[in-house]
Amino acid sequence: MPRPAPAPAARDLRDALALIAHDPSAYLETSHPVNPAGQLAGVYRHVGAGGTVARPTRRGPAMMFTSVAGHEDARVLVGLLADRRRVATMLGATPSTVAHRLVEALDRPLPPVVVDEAPAQERVHLASDPGFDIRRLLPAPTNTPTDAAPYFCMGLLLASDPETGVSDVTIHRIAVQGRDELSIFFSPGRHIDVFRAKAEAAGRPLPVTINMGLDPAVVVGACFEAPTTPLGYDELQVAGGLRGAPVELVDAVTVPERAIARAEIVIEGELLPHVRVAEDQHTRTGRAMPEFPGYSGPAHPSLPVMRVTAVTTRERPILQTLVGPGEEHTSLAGIPTEASVLQAVERSMPGFVTQVHAHTAGGGKLLLVMQVRKRGPRDDGMARQAALVALATFRELKNVILVDADVDVFDTDDVMWAMTTRMQGSTDIVVVPGVAGHVLDPSQQPAYDPAIPAPGVTSKTIFDATGPFAMRDEFARAAFMDVDPRPWAPGLSFPYLDDAAPAGSAR
Known part of the structure; x- marks a missing residue:
């Protein structure tokens, strides 16, 4: 990390x-x-x-x-x-x-x-x-x-x-x-x-x-x-x-x-x-x-x-x-949620989860994007295990989206791309019904679904948007030359480059 x-x-x-x-x-x-x-x-x-x-x-x-x-x-x-x-x-x-x-x-x-x-x-x-x-x-x-x-x-x-x-x-x-x-x-x-x-x-x-x-x-x-x-x-x-x-x-x-x-x-x-x-x-x-x-x-x-x-x-x-x-609220609730999940998954499966993001669409509580690094066929199952660890670590978490290491968890377009091209609804959505959630989510009410026994009970969902390890070559993204653009565009801001390395340095 x-x-x-x-x-x-x-x-x-x-x-x-x-x-x-x-x-x-x-x-x-x-x-x-x-x-x-x-x-x-x-x-x-x-x-x-x-x-x-x-x-x-x-x-x-x-x-x-x-x-x-x-x-x-x-x-x-x-x-x-x-x-x-x-x-x-x-x-x-x-x-x-x-x-x-x-x-x-x-x-x-x-x-x-x-x-x-x-x-x-x-x-x-x-x-x-x-x-x-x-x-x-x-x-x-x-x-x-x-x-x-x-x-x-x-x-x-x-x-x-x-x-x-x-x-x-x-x-x-x-x-x-x-x-x-x-x-x-x-x-x-x-x-x-x-x-x-x-x-x-x-x-x-x-x-x-x-x-x-x-x-x-x-x-x-x-x-x-x-x-x-x-x-x-x-x-x-x-x-x-x-x-x-x-x-x-x-x-x-x-x-x-x-x-x-x-x-x-x-x-x-x-x-x-x-x-x-x-x-x-x-x-x-x-x-x-x-x-x-x-x-x-x-x-x-x-x-x-x-x-x-x-x-x-x-x-x-x-x-x-x-x-x-x-x-x-996303910062207040979400960043501690991320830290809690990172700590828990690192203890149970060291080095497997590389980044998490408690997304603002869930107010930092209800939605988590989790980036995993697969190294072998067994890791297809480990990814879903990591999602279960996250759900067990933070009770109010409702939905977990799993993505591969080449997907930016902080970029919603990138996450949606992974869900669109690396996920099949019939095989890659896992639902865990009847679990404690958060009372402020209006869908977690008996009036919304009579099967819900009390406010704050929900179905929790794992969306596995990772490519199968056996098909990893087919899911390889187009590779561009790794160039630092700042000498050509000095008036533009590239925060992700500024965070990584000084201008002009090797990345």
């Missing part, structure tokens, strides 16, 4: 922004006034959202909005991770090696450390103070006019198991319900929901912090899931491994929990036992917000409630958000 270069030094979001701020194709700052209620997402839909967002959309630069209606002191950043090349740059890798970078971090984790002082606590707003209202304090955006509420979409929850004290971090959709009240949607099996259920069974609230505006290494590292990072594994160790320096934590001001010391914004509070609210209790839209598959899912009728006790921030804080179905 390719070995990434050392990661650039970055302790927080501001350091990460400095790595791309010089590049207008990667970062755009605007002082034109914007309303966070729908307008901000509507703007970025055209600028750089990409992903499964309804067309027209595109991939483009991250945007910093410095004039946000009703919030003179706050800035809103959207789309920081909405481009794979941008993510790779901030993590010291290339688009093709960034998942391998995460595998290295998994193999060399570095636990967080506790510090006494934190930039995240430069300003403290107590919920007990007269006039406290999180709605006026922070510009939580809505993506669409039918959103159930304003949402914090990039809030990293940090909480601890009330029985063992082991901490965990996860990202959830967080709706603003009142001056000091948030609702939190937990997908089935998420670790902090396990902590919440334990505390609730004992009749106690669960102290939590919500950390926003973070080093991308922290956010991406937090998106690993079991079995790669099982219950009891602190994903902040992955960020430490990525940066080669531990994530700094600090004691929260009002609850017995810790916060990320160099966050832009921290919300402190408690998940209340036996208290539930409808996600759209104030709007009654029936919809939550647009999620990664590209649809606005139904508002949840009964969600746990977090009572806010304080908000702490840096001076002139940056609220980081995303467009729900955009390319940013």
